[in-house]
Every structure is written in C-alpha cells, then in structure tokens.
Amino acid sequence: MTEFAALAQLTVVAMVPYLLASLGTMLGGLTGVFSVSQEGVMLLGAAIGFLVSYGTGSTTIGILLAAGTGAVFGAALGWATTVLRLDQFVVGLALFFAATGLAGLLYRIVIGQGATTPRVDTLPRLEIPLLSDIPVLGTALFSHNVLVYLAALLAVGAWFFLYRTRAGLDLRSVGENPKAADSLGIPVVRNRLWTATVGGALMAVAGAYLPLVYTGTYTDSIVGGRGWLAIALTFFGGWRPQFIVLGALFFAAMDVVALRAEVAGIDIPSQVLLVVPYVATLLVMVFAFRWAKVPEFLGRNYDRESRTA
C-alpha cells in the first residue's frame, strides 16, 4: 500500500511539466498558433530558473523570470505569425534552436565549466493540513510542492474559462474559424498574441520545474524529450484540458514505471516503456481521429484581405 502511495505521489510530481507544457501548447493552439518550440523553451526555462535561483537564492524569482523569458518567446512566435504572417512551423523551429542554444550559452557564461556541479534547493513540500493525513490519497495528492497545486488549479481554471464562459467561446472560435470570428468583431490577432505569450510562459515554467523540483542541478539534457512529448500529449488530449490532465498522468506514470523497472532490475528494457506514450499517442491519432478533435485552423495564419481563403 505504501509502495503504491509512493508511486502515485511520484507520478503526480512527474505529471507537472507535461501538464504545464501541454496546457501552454493547447492555449496557443486553440486560437490557431501551433508552437513546436516546447523542447527549447523548456530548456531555456530550466536554465533561467536554475541560474536565477542560484544567484538570488529565491526559487520564486527563478520561476517568475523563467516565465517571463518563455513569454517573450511565445510573443515572438505570435508576432511573427500574425503581424508578419510567417510560416508557423519554420518560426517555431527557429525559436526552438534559439532557445536551446541560449540556454547552454547562459549556463556556461554564468557557471563556467567547472569540475563541480552547483546545486540549488528544491521547492519544499506543502502538506495540506488534514487532507494530507488521509491514508494513501493524502500522500498521493496532498503533500506536494506548490507548483503541483498551481498546475492542477490552472487545468481546472482553463477548462472553466474555455468551456464555461463567453470569453472562452469567443477565444476558441478564433482557432476554429478566424474569418467568422473576425466578422463578428472578435480580435483575431490580439487573441493569438496573448494566448501564444501565456503559452510560452507556461512551457518555460514547465522547464524550470525540472531543476527546481526534481534535480536541483542543471544539465543540457534535463528536458529529455518532454517538450516533444508535450506536443503529442496535446493531440492525445484532444486539445481539451480535462483530457490533457488524464494524458499527463498517463505519460508521467510511464516515466515512473520505466524508472522503477530499471531500479528493480525487471527484465523489460526501460526504452520499451519510454516508447509507450508515443505509441499510445499514435494509436489515438490513427484510430480515434474523429473524437480527438483538433482546432480547425491549427497552424494556419489568417489574412483578412486574402481573397482565396
């Protein structure tokens, strides 16, 4: 039982970066801005988060500055694809490379290439009074660092905003049919800009989470493909927060199980388990493409005066 509780707790902890990065991807995507720079922006978020909290001693400032940097990258994607109408995929890839390079560069400038790896304190656990005393469930859900709670609140808040408010209805229409939205006075560019910006910030926080919660240290391989998986997860979750949460739990569970299997010396190669989320996503997209709905205008730019679209 305690073994199960421990695994559940680890899964919830491992879920956060997937959840945040995927919610960020979803948010931009629902207005039609499709980012492919998650992996890079997450790495940059990890570097900034680590370096700032190493320098200032404050994890909070580290996370906030990481979010700010991610917002700049998100805004850059939004601006380049709305105002300049450049190809979303090409801009996204360029931003991925820029962020990846910048992350490594900043770390080397600040820390250098010393023999010892510096560490920062990881975020403390906040045990929620009473609730954390519930057996199993208390450990699994209510004794975590603050970002776990924030990520969960964010998912619920995003669902409520997108599917229960008029503003959310307007926002989603931009990704479904920007011409219809525009013809009703819904500002297409403004919606795309802010969602891409907030989306970028969420991706960077997802990255900062890794050194500030997981490891306490930074390496260039710390993100380890989670950014690419976040794209897959967003499709897997049908661009809806409630299913993305479920998908993130599933992806995180695969992570934990793969790790455990390796530690316990079980005879399944960990690589096989690591591949499971990708295969699952592929299967979902192949067989369930009817319900796994994708925003109609995902990845497509909008030009009001275009006479062909």
Next chain:
Amino acid sequence: MSGATAVGPAGGAAPGRDRPLTMSGISKSFGPVRALTDADLELATGEVHGLVGGNGAGKTTLMNVLYGLYRADSGEIRVDGREVHIRSPRDAIALGIGMVHQHLLQVSSYTVLENVVLGTSAGSGGLRGAARRITELSDRFGLAVDPRARTDRLSVGARQRVEILKVLYRGARVLVLDEPTTNLTPQEVDGLFASLRGIVAEGTSVVFISHKAREVLAICDRISVMRDGRRIATVLRSATDATGLASLMVGELVGEQTSEVAAALGVGAVGEVPAAPPAEQRRPDAGRVRLAVSGVTADNDHGVPALRGLGLEVRAGEVVGVAGVAGNGQVELAEVLAGVRPVRAGSVAVDGTDLAGAPTRRWLSTGVAYVPEDRHRDGILGAGTVADNLLLGAQRRADNRRAGLIDWRRVREHARDTIERYSIKTPGPDAMAGNLSGGNIQRLVLARAFDREPAVLVLQNPTRGLDLRSTRFVYDRVHEARDRGCAVVLISEDLDELSLLADRMVVLYSGEVVGERARGDYDVYELGRLMAGVREDA
C-alpha cells in the same frame, strides 16, 4: 432591436436620417488589380436595395469595404449623414451594419446559439436570455431554426437563417446579403424573401447582392448596377425589367448570342426553354449508351458513404444535368465518374468497358475528360507553366515524346497553338498557370479535356465565378462536345444553367438519384421539392 420604427423623410427627423448609409468615391486595389474605382452607393431607410453585376464587377468588394474587412484606398462612408471610419467588422457592427457572407462564416462545431452570441459577451445577459431572444427573432421574421442544434447538422438553408439571425441579434439597421440564394431551393428562396420583407418593414435597410436579374426584380425596391468596379446606374424596380437589367449588366458586350445567355441566366429560363430538337435528328449515332453507371457506392473524404447505389446512363450526344443542393454527393459523383475516387461497389462503364478500379491512365486513354469544380485546386498545377498544364495527362502519348523523353519543343508549339485556338489570355506557354484569371484557367482546363476527343465529359459547376464571356465559351464547348457524339454529364447547382444545357435532368439527393425530368418538363418548384428530399411517391 429597441423597437426601431421607420422614420420617413417627412417625419421631421434630423438631416440624413432617411439616408442610413452613403458611400462615395470608394477605390480599392489588390496589388496591380483595381477592384473598385470611385464606386458609390446610397441606401434609403426600409428598402431592399439590389446590387447587381457580373463576376468581378466589385459588388462583394464594395460591401467588404463597408463591413471593415477590406480597407479602402480612398473614399468616404456616411452613416445617418455622419462621416465614419470603419477599420474592422467591430466598427461596422457598432454602427449597426451587418453582413451575411456568401460563404457562411460559422464555427461548425458550435451550436446555433453559440454562433449567434459569439463576440457579444460584453454587457449581455446569460445564454438562456440569448436563446429566448433568438427564438423571438426567428418567430417574428419567419427564420425557423433550433437554437440548440449543432450548426454542422443543419441544411444550407437553415445555416443561412442562422447568419441572418446573427445580424439581427446585433440590432443591425443595415443588412448586407451577398448572393444569399446560392444553394437554396426555390422554396427556400421564397421563404428568405418573405423574411426580408418583414425585416425591412421594421425600418432596416437591406443590400441584396446578386447576379441574377430575376431574383433582384422579385425582391428589390431599387437596383444599382455595377460594372468594372463602379456603379453605373441605379434604377427603380418599377422602371425596369429583366432585359433592361441584363443589358446594363453586360454593357457593350451585347451580341445576339451573348444576350441570349445573359437573359437566360439573369431572368431564369427554367420552364421557358424551348424543347431541343430530338436527339435523333441532330446526330446519326445518338442513342448508343456511352456511359453506364450502375449501383455505385462510394465514400466521401471522411469515410462516410456519399453515393448509395447510384445508377445513371448517358447516351452519345446527350447532355445529362445533375441537379441538387451542394453536399448531396456531387463532388463524389464527379470524382467517381472521372476515375479519381474509388468505388466501394458498382460499375462505371465507358463504351462497354467497366473502368471501376482501373488506374487513372486507363480512364484517360478510354476518353474520360473531367472539368473539376475547384479549378485552382484540382484543375491545374498553379506553379507549373501553361505548357506543363496543357501537357498533363498526355505526357506518355507518343506524339509528345522523342527518344523516350518529353519532346518539349513540340509541347510548347502545341501549347502556343492551343492558346490561340482557345483564346487563353496569357503571355505565352511559359507563363505560370496559377497567375491566369479564373476564366482563362477554365479555358485551359477545357482545352486539355478536348485535346484527346473525349468519349465522356464530366463537368462540375463549370461556370462558377466566370464572367459572361467565359460562361458563353464554356457553353459553346459543351454544345460542341455534344454534337461530336460525346456523352456529357453536367453537375451543377445552378438550375438555370442546367435548364439551358441539359437534354435531361436528374436530381441528386443524399447520394441517390431521386427523380428525372425530360427537357420541356422542368418545373422549378417540383425540382426544388426533389432537391429538398421530398420523395415523388410521398
């Protein structure tokens, strides 16, 4: 919708009150193309104002400028006599201007209610109140639609009513309708006109864009005619007739035959077309079945059955028209007949040879020619040259090859010859095909189709978006094919076009042929019932 009542000029209202909208000196260019040159328009309160003209006359562009979708290069717009600057649809809506676009602008996964309230979140009540208001509006103006229904489950006619409700919900005093009758059955057109009468009776002004004189004459109080990007005349309904309008629209182009086509298109020739001479008289070999389709079942792009056991026979020298509301299997039928969509069951035989399942190459060599609906996407390679496009499909023919490779000199020579014979307006064989105008692309597609003496010619909406000159060209080619003994299948959503060309008309509904009428027996309302799915035995 604060109970707006019509204020006449005699009502002692402020100056301009009787002129809810004036546009003047509007010019707009798209790159090198001048779409509007010094265009103007003036609306009166509570009138239906027709805006007519051929394709490319600038009707839609002028209204898109009014609605803030296009920014005019110059010009002035006044609402109630006050000069306004409309930079976006948001500004237009705030000024009480609403527009129903030709391509319905809806989020298809949203409900009717959600589509109507979209963008009105600021300062309005809950969705329940909104639903009540929609129901109230639809009762008042006869725009029946269920607010809770998902938009993509509705018929085109119902979706159009949703568009009008969207505008009325925002309290518009000027309602612009861009070609609203495309894809409506004659019954639905009558319903729309009745609703419009109710709407103008409450003081709203309507701009009714159309290229059909008949419809404009049926609903409008005044009619403005546009040609070449400017308004050339405004006439009272009572002071004109179909011929008058047609000649205004066509202008100096009026030759005997052109005006015949124009009049037929504009006035609506259905039921008035003289029966064509019997096929036997025209051609000696008529009667031989060239195209035999039986029991064809095929899926659409989403894997849903779109054709259900369809059967059709076309004889040599016969033009068979396929009527129906868009989305009832037309695209799939055209593609099956052209051999580019696989069939699940059934056979498509050309001159006795079943081609179902055969590679495209065999369809081509058997003599099947196809003029697709979306000529830009399916008809040409936009980035290829005119010569490339004329060669397409014939690249393996011996006379186009030398030493196993394509003989480009011959191909280019042939292209030059074709350009001349089909009067394709282009700098030459090496010009990019995607830069041609719609009419010239259609000429190119037709030239290619006729290059190999077709046995079966399949056309879908071949004149959509073309001006009268090009329309006439297409019709001439269809007649030419018929006279040469080709079996022609004309799939069109334009009943007038079908009445003009078809020797026989079948109605397609939900992937099946639900009715057939011989020439001389075309009745629009009867056809409309069939198109709407009302069974003949019902």
